[in-house]
Amino acid sequence: MKKLIRSVNVLKRSALKSVIDKKIVEFKKLGIEPAPELFKELCFCILTANFNAERGIKIQKELGENFLEDKEIELALRLKKAGHRFPNTRAKYIVEARKHKNILKDVIKSIGNQSELRDYLVKKIKGIGYKECSHFLRNIGFDDCAIIDFHIVDILREHNLIKPVKTMSKKTYLHIESILKQLAKKLGLTLAELDLYLWYLETGKVLK
Helix, strand or coil, rough: CCHHHHHHHHHHHHCHHHHHHHHHHHHHHHHHCCCCHHHHHHHHHHHCCCHHHHHHHHHHHHHHCCHCCCCCCHHHHHHHHCCCCCCCHHHHHHHHHHHHCCCCCHHHHHHCCCHHHHHHHHHHHCCHHHHHHHHHHHHHCCCCCCCCHHHHHHHHHHCCCCCCCCCCCCHHHHHHHHHHHHHHHHHHHCCCHHHHHHHHHHHCCCCC
16 A cells, blocks of 8 residues: 555646646536536436446537437437447436436435435436446545546555455445545545546546
8 A cells, every 4th residue: 555655645746636636626516516417427427337438528528418308219329329338228227317307416415424325326326336326426526435447446456455356246345445545544635536546547547
């Protein structure tokens, strides 16, 4: 863990810090946007499951309002044309998730605990697991949920902080999240900030 802490501390002293600080501010601003904007961000996170994040961002920008209005078959065709790997399944999940669109903001406000909120959303919304839900919550301004994708798993494995992961069960996810919380505490970062630093270490990019 010491080597990884040193690597992140170097980045914290670089120009990258201002980039990440700006990104965190953007996330918090999105969190106070109207319900349709929150729903579009949820759709982005549904799209990124087993898919490329950069391409997901591109599709989100292209489709925008279509997430709110298209019929399932129309949305599936748009996703297919845009190059999504699972257009039919993702279109189905997004259309089904619309029943939560207008109450999403109220639900988020009413459940104060981030862990409880994540559990609730994972249970209620098809197409998102702990990773996708953590991604959504981070992108709308929450800072205490870890986004554990293969990039994060790889970097933790490289530093011998976790063993090889065969399946990402809830138990495994929460175990890895507890390790990331320890790391974040030692670095004086939130989990939201730490994710961006680790993603940069692994990919050389800051996305969302």
